[in-house]
Amino acid sequence: MPQDVFAPWLDPDANPIIQFKNVTKKFGDFAAVDDLTIDIYEREFFALLGPSGCGKTTMMRMLAGFEAPTEGHILLSGQDMAPVPPNKRAVNMMFQSYALFPHLSVWNNIAFGLRRNGLPKDEIAARVDEMLRLTRLEKFARRKPHQISGGQRQRVALARSLAKAPKLLLLDEPLGALDKKLRQETQFELMDIQEKTGTTFVIVTHDQEEAMTVASRVAVMDHGKIVQVATPPDIYETPNSTYVADFIGDVNLIEGKAGAMDGDKLAISWGEGLADIIGTPHTNFDKGQTVYFAIRPEKVTITHDKPANPIAFRGKVLDIAYLGNLSTYHVELPNGQIIKAQTANNRRISRRGFTWEDKVWVSWTDTAGVLLEN
């Protein structure tokens, strides 16, 4: 019997810890969050992903209590949060700027929230020490925030927001200020800490890689609306719109017209003198309807000789982006369409055969791409 997969969103009996019910937040005439409904479950690591200005930070600030929804309700464990001020919510937030108190030591920063609860001294000390251990900061307890590095400050902010054992932890671009290597390490640390503490995490980020790495589910937002909510593999493999396909990872988008269905296959005509693309649609397309065919570069095969695969096009290598572990080839087809094909560089450079201006074939299988309406 394999271990149960963590997926409370598929369980109709599961009670969500957070419910957004038709929440709208307006600043003047501008709707930062627009009629948004979503459930987030206990122990989830939920990522809000989107470009700046998409309303993700506003959502988070409404959860923390710094903004009140203009319309609709936000429920935490079934209770409407509107009348509860930020200091009375079982929600803590880790700020993008970390917002560490510069006049207090690391120890006192972490103890700050516990002191507000009026806990006895020894209990506070025990909890602070536990947090210091969890975030590996024991050595820096006496330092002031300006005496430690950016990565350490980030961990102090995390320890401080976790100290009160909140039901829900909000993380606003928590890794934005770290360099790439440290960010990747910290992502795994975050996941570790989330698992150990069993806290529900909601993270706001504009970095899709970060969201994909840490989250159990990702919500892609645009203009105050959620475009798609799904697990990282689902959102990558089956985006529901060209917006999501384009936002998450790299993609080739080809516009065409739907032809006739043939079994579960659909032919898409897309360029004069070029063979139809055969795809496997998940929804119905009427004949003649506009179809967007989205295929990830790593699912496109590039070869010198004509492949056996029926979906294959002749083209010319226009550009090569060498990334070390991967290479991306930009192949120009006769109608001017550029197809990106990605291959893993599992051989040394001298053994690889493609160079600029080479005539090549690009090909893919009939289930490799996704057919989208918009």
Add this chain to the structure above:
Amino acid sequence: MRRLILIAVPYIWLLALFLVPFIIVLKIALSDAWLAIPPYVPTLDISAGWAGFKDFLSGLDFENFIFLTEDDLYWKAYLSSLKIAAISTLFTLLVGYPIAYGMAKAPDEWRPTLLMLVILPFWTSFLIRVYSWMGILSQEGYLNQTLMSLGLISEPLIILNTNAAVYIGIVYTYLPFMILPIYSALEKLDASLIEAAEDLGCSRLSAFWLVTIPLSKQGIIAGCFLVFIPTIGEFVIPSLLGGSQTLMIGKVLWEEFFSNRDWPVASAVAVILLLILVIPIILFQRNEQKQREANE
């Protein structure tokens, strides 16, 4: 060599504008009053050479400083000046902090205007502004007229020529010195710190006490010293707005110089005043130093 000249400039400045005048005052303080021009002896007779210099030195003594300790007017005046300075510094802080806080919280586009309004009174003469307070506070003044026409009081309040008028005058005059350093501390305060405090369980008020006040501490200290130090020696405000019972060392100093024409005693008073001020000035410099280090 160029570095030496560069360093020498501020030292020469200090020597010429502080040390030399101080030595002159100290010398007069050690002399005796005399009916002459200038009204003290001994004076240095350069033409007499070395003997003249020895004569001059032997004529100097600490008589005037001893006199200051014998007559209780002087130490009472010092204590009273310290008390008035301390109380008016506290009042200035109580009035200035909310103003600075309001300015720091105001929308960005308003701030230059508000800052301007704080500095604006400096554009008219200090003396005229203090005189106009006489017009406001006197028995037939605007304040009493307004209060009586509103029916709040039936008898005019006696404010002018009391210590209350002195406090009002000092708070009014030195308010910008309190507001500006506090404002500059509060303006730098990151708003997310207050949100973080609230998020961690603080009410608005406790967030203010636990975060805003400690983080504006340097500004408060700087503002208090900037008010306290000049107020101790303040002369114009107590002599124009204060009454006969307002005892301040600045007034005593003025009377010794111009009414009694006792330059040596007046100089001794000034030297002691300077020594008293050295302590808060050093503390102020320390605070500034700490602030600079914190900003680095």
